[in-house]
Structures are given as C-alpha cells and as structure tokens.
Amino acid sequence: MNAIDVLTQVVEVLIAIAVAPLYLGWVNQCRAWLQNRNAPPLLQTYRLIRKLLHKDAVLATHASPIFRGVPYVLFGTMVLVAAIIPTISVDLPFGRVADAIALVGLFATARVAIALAAMDIGTAFGSLGARREMLIGFLAEPALLMVFFTTSLLVGSTALPATVAALVQHELAIYPSLAFAAVAFLMVLLAENARIPIDNPATHLELTMIHEAMVLEYSARHLALIEWASALKLFNYACIGFALFVPWGIAGGDAPVTALLPATVLLAAKLLVAGSGLALIETVSAKLRIFRAPEFLATAFLLAVLGMLIRLLLGS
Amino acid sequence: MNPLPLSSQLINLLAALLLLLSFAMLAQRRIALLVQLLALQGLVLFISTVVVAIRADQHHLYYSAALTLMLKVIVLPWILYRLIRRLHVQWDIETLVKIPTTMLLGLMLVVFAFGLAQPISALAVTVTRSTLGIALAVVLLAFLMMITRRKAIAQVIGFLAMENGLFFAATSATYGMPMVVELGVALDVLVGVLVLGIFLFHIREQFDSLDLQHLESLKER
Numbered sequence: 001m002n003a004i005d006v007l008t009q010v011v012e013v014l015i016a017i018a019v020a021p022l023y024l025g026w027v028n029q030c031r032a033w034l035q036n037r038n039a040p041p042l043l044q045t046y047r048l049i050r051k052l053l054h055k056d057a058v059l060a061t062h063a064s065p066i067f068r069g070v071p072y073v074l075f076g077t078m079v080l081v082a083a084i085i086p087t088i089s090v091d092l093p094f095g096r097v098a099d100a101i102a103l104v105g106l107f108a109t110a111r112v113a114i115a116l117a118a119m120d121i122g123t124a125f126g127s128l129g130a131r132r133e134m135l136i137g138f139l140a141e142p143a144l145l146m147v148f149f150t151t152s153l154l155v156g157s158t159a160l161p162a163t164v165a166a167l168v169q170h171e172l173a174i175y176p177s178l179a180f181a182a183v184a185f186l187m188v189l190l191a192e193n194a195r196i197p198i199d200n201p202a203t204h205l206e207l208t209m210i211h212e213a214m215v216l217e218y219s220a221r222h223l224a225l226i227e228w229a230s231a232l233k234l235f236n237y238a239c240i241g242f243a244l245f246v247p248w249g250i251a252g253g254d255a256p257v258t259a260l261l262p263a264t265v266l267l268a269a270k271l272l273v274a275g276s277g278l279a280l281i282e283t284v285s286a287k288l289r290i291f292r293a294p295e296f297l298a299t300a301f302l303l304a305v306l307g308m309l310i311r312l313l314l315g316s
Numbered sequence: 317m318n319p320l321p322l323s324s325q326l327i328n329l330l331a332a333l334l335l336l337l338s339f340a341m342l343a344q345r346r347i348a349l350l351v352q353l354l355a356l357q358g359l360v361l362f363i364s365t366v367v368v369a370i371r372a373d374q375h376h377l378y379y380s381a382a383l384t385l386m387l388k389v390i391v392l393p394w395i396l397y398r399l400i401r402r403l404h405v406q407w408d409i410e411t412l413v414k415i416p417t418t419m420l421l422g423l424m425l426v427v428f429a430f431g432l433a434q435p436i437s438a439l440a441v442t443v444t445r446s447t448l449g450i451a452l453a454v455v456l457l458a459f460l461m462m463i464t465r466r467k468a469i470a471q472v473i474g475f476l477a478m479e480n481g482l483f484f485a486a487t488s489a490t491y492g493m494p495m496v497v498e499l500g501v502a503l504d505v506l507v508g509v510l511v512l513g514i515f516l517f518h519i520r521e522q523f524d525s526l527d528l529q530h531l532e533s534l535k536e537r
Contacts, residue, residue: 176332298416299343302423306335313430314328314446 004257005091009083012092015264016082020235021045021228023271030279045231052224060121060217070117071218071225077110078232087239088263089251090161099158100148103240104141107192110229111137118214129213132290136198136210139297140191143184146304150181151244153311160243167247176314180307182245186281187300189237191293193230196282198293201230208287235271238278242270323371330364331447334484335426338457341477342422342464343415347405350473351396357480358388365487374491380498384483387502392476392509396469399513403520405469413464422457429453436489447488454481466527468519472512479505 025042032039041047059068083094084103098106115133118126152158154175155166191198194211201212215226243250249266251259288296337357344350362385369377411418433449458478462471479501486493493501523530 176329179329180332180336295416298419302339302419303336305423306332306339306426309426309430310328310332310335310450313434313449314331 020231024231026275030276034283049224055220057220067120071222073113074229095161125213132210143301147181150307164247177307177311184300184304331450355393425456426453451485
C-alpha cells in the first residue's frame with residue numbers, strides 16, 4: 001500500500017459522494033423525458049439537499065437516540081460501501097480488507113438501521129414501511145449473494161478487486177452464467193433501490209410506499225442525509241454492476257496513475273448509459289402489487305442460481 | 317481460465333437460453349405467450365442444431381435442423397395459435413401450485429438433472445456432452461409443467477416442450493438420431509398435436525371448459 005493507492009481511494013470515495021446526487025438527477029431527468037414531462041433540472045437533488053440542510057430539524061417527542069443516529073449510520077455505511085467497490089482502479093486499500101460478502105453485510109446493516117429508526121417513533125406508517133422493507137430485503141439478499149457467488153466462481157475469489165482484475169485481463173468470451181447473473185443483479189438493483197416495479201419513491205400513496213413510509217418522520221439535516229444516502233446506494237449498485245459485468249476501462253493492478261483519467265471518463269460514460277437504461281426500464285414497466293414482489297425476487301434468485309449451476313456444469 | 321472455442325461457447329449459450337425459456341414457460345400465466353415461448357424454444361433448438369452440425373460436420377443434422385425449423389417454429393405454433401383462438405383461451409391458465417413454488421421446484425429438478433447427467437456426460441465423447449444435463453433438465457421441467465397446469469392446452473404445450481428437450485438431448489449426446497427415427501418422431505408429434513386438438517374440442521363440447529378436473533368426475537354407467 002503506497003501513497004498513490006491511498007490517494008486513489010480518497011479520490012474514488014469523493015467522486016462517489018459528489019456524483020451520486022447528480023446520477024439520481026440524471027435518472028430522474030431521463031425518466032421525465034421518456035414520460036413526456038418537463039424534466040427537473042439536473043442539479044435538483046443537490047438543491048433539495050441544500051434546502052433541507054438549511055432547515056431546523058424537528059424531532060418527535062418520543063424519538064430515541066436511535067432515531068437521531070440512524071441517518072449518520074446510513075450515510076456512513078454507504079460511504080464505506082463506495083470505498084470497497086472498485087470504480088476507477090482496483091488498487092484499493094479498502095477493497096483488500098472487505099470482500100463481496102462483507103458488502104452484502106454492509107447493505108444489510110443499513111437496512112436494519114433504517115427499519116429500526118422507522119419503528120422507533122411508533123407511527124403506523126413507520127412500522128408498515130419497515131415490515132415491507134424487511135420483506136423485500138430478505139428476498140433480495142440471497143439473490144444478491146448468489147450473483148456474487150456466480151462471479152466469484154468464475155474467478156476464484158470473492159474479493160471485488162480480484163474479480164475485476166481477472167475479468168478485465170482475459171479475452172472476450174461468451175459467459176451465459178454471467179448473463180444470468182447480470183439479469184438477476186438488475187432485478188435486485190430495482191428492488192433494493194425502491195425503483196418502479198417494486199416501489200415508487202415519488203408517490204405518497206400509503207398503499208404502495210415502502211421506502212418513503214420509513215422516512216416520513218425525518219426532517220431537515222437528517223432527511224438530507226437519508227436522501228443523499230439513497231442516491232449513494234443507487235450509485236453504489238450501479239458501480240457494482242459495472243465492476244462485475246462491464247469492467248472494461250477500470251485501471252488494472254499495476255497501471256500507471258495516468259490510467260485513472262480515462263477510467264474516470266469511461267465511468268461517466270457508463271453512468272450516463274446505465275442511467276438512461278434504468279429510466280427506460282422504469283418507464284416501460286408497471287408497478288407490481290406488493291404481493292407480487294416475492295415472485296419478482298424469486299425469479300431473480302432463480303436466475304442467479306441458474307447462473308451458478310450453469311457455471312458449475314458447463315464451465316462457462 | 318482457458319477460453320473454449322467459439323462454437324462450444326455458442327452451444328453453451330444456446331443451451332442456457334433453452335433452460336431459461338423452459339423456466340419462462342413454467343412461470344408464464346398467459347397461454348398465447350406460452351405458444352410464443354414454445355416457438356422461440358424451437359428457434360433456439362434450430363440454431364443450436366445448425367451450430368452442432370457445422371462443428372461436428374454431420375450432414376444429416378442439417379436435415380433435422382430444417383425439419384425443426386419447419387415443424388417446431390412455424391407449423392406447430394401456428395396450429396396451436398389457431399386452436400387457442402378458436403377455443404377462446406388466450407388468457408387464462410390455472411396453476412395447481414403457486415408460481416414461485418413451481419419455480420423453486422423447477423430449480424430442484426435442475427439440480428437433480430445436472431447431478432444425474434454428470435456421470436453420463438463424463439462417458440460421452442461428443443463436443444456437446446456438457447449440455448446433456450441441460451437437455452435432461454428441460455425434459456423434467458416440461459414434465460413439471462404438465463403436472464402443475466390444470467388446462468388441457470397447457471399440457472399439450474408441455475408435451476411439445478418435452479419433445480424439444482428430448483431432441484436437444486439426442487443432438488448433444490449422440491449427434492442426433494438416425495434420420496428414419498427422426499422423421500417418424502416428427503410425424504408422430506404433428507399427428508399427436510392434431511389429434512389432441514380434436515380431443516380439446518371434444519372436451520370442451522362435453523364440459524364447457526378445458527379444465528381437466530372435470531375429467532375426474534367421469535364414471536362408468
């Protein structure tokens with residue numbers, strides 16, 4: 001571990017923190033265009049966060065320290081996750097410490113934290129949202145783990161940097177198992193980030209909301225942190241997807257520092273394409289009933305397991 | 317990681333697609349889409365047969381590929397489509413088991429089939445031997461579909477999917493059956509579907525529905 005690695009690590013985390021709201025803004029803008037609406041400005045998420053940071057926080061009378069602490073836990077976890085994922089370089093001091101399974105654990109920590117906070121106040125909406133979030137989470141987690149296992153079987157290591165390094169180096173080949181895993185991962189991404197087939201964070205309809213029901217009681221700086229953390233979560237998921245399925249352009253193990261610049265440019269291009277693709281998926285699909293969500297996630301799990309089985313049997 | 321030759325990769329990809337289509341059929345609720353999926357499965361089968369024929373340089377496989385294209389991609393789906401239009405059953409499928417449960421059952425079947433095929437494919441010498449497990453899994457999934465569906469027409473489709481799986485098994489294990497056998501099977505399937513179509517009309521005439529539960533109440537007088 002030398003100074004350049006540490007610097008890369010810091011730059012990468014800073015990029016993640018700074019760009020995540022922009023990415024969310026881009027997805028929202030694309031979605032608005034596709035739905036023939038007037039698009040919100042690209043920087044809308046930043047404006048929202050700034051507005052919220054200027055307000056005074058209101059806390060419920062019965063709020064315990066858990067309620068106040070959770071936004072920071074949430075934000076901290078997402079920053080830590082951003083530090084583990086190789087987005088522009090595989091030489092990450094953090095990436096060597098934690099592997100993909102720890103990553104899933106970090107996401108689970110964030111989920112448990114926000115569910116606890118939602119139940120802390122004791123409103124009906126909060127517990128409803130927490131219950132639904134736990135239902136989605138417990139179904140999405142095995143699918144996500146299976147996706148990671150499929151890619152690790154291909155490489156022989158669960159560490160994300162090792163996976164990326166191995167995938168970048170070898171020549172282009174058709175991997176059905178990776179295709180299965182990619183589709184499963186996309187489904188998990190949609191479910192975990194409260195995107196449309198499962199949840200729609202833009203509405204305040206109590207019949208449908210999951211994520212929004214949990215954060216109804218938050219205001220001001222707490223809400224700002226939560227919004228920022230969910231933007232970061234979407235960004236992180238997108239970057240995991242890039243690392244596993246389109247890793248080209250990420251600077252390899254012994255690449256010079258100058259390789260970081262094209263890697264960053266390529267990351268921006270990938271984010272642009274992925275954001276518009278995500279908006280397209282959200283536009284063409286209808287929101288599922290909550291009781292259809294298990295079916296959706298069971299399909300994701302099935303695809304991930306099929307990917308792994310095909311990897312084991314065909315070796316491809 | 318040593319990359320396989322391109323044709324093997326392609327065959328593996330097509331085999332994976334075949335398995336995926338089987339699962340899509342298992343999960344599908346609408347009969348009209350089920351027929352389309354069956355046609356798609358036939359198309360994948362056709363492409364994989366052509367690839368195997370090129371790779372293994374087996375000329376008789378071209379004929380069976382052409383037969384597949386004609387029969388399974390064009391004629392049979394067309395007949396089935398006409399049938400469901402005439403019977404007005406484009407939409408409804410009644411499953412006996414809930415769909416997520418069916419999918420998990422299917423997953424277990426796939427694991428079983430892969431385990432079963434491993435020693436057999438270790439003995440085979442063809443280039444496509446590793447896809448034998450998938451062929452077996454497709455057959456078993458088609459069985460599962462026939463078991464869990466209540467409507468007669470979905471069971472017919474399950475029967476055809478099973479035939480697809482058997483055909484794939486034949487190409488992957490031994491580069492296809494002899495031409496006489498293949499022609500016979502193709503004719504059998506065609507006639508079978510025609511006869512089943514007539515059966516379906518009779519079932520409907522008798523019970524005003526295609527639900528096979530009504531058949532259980534039949535008694536000898």
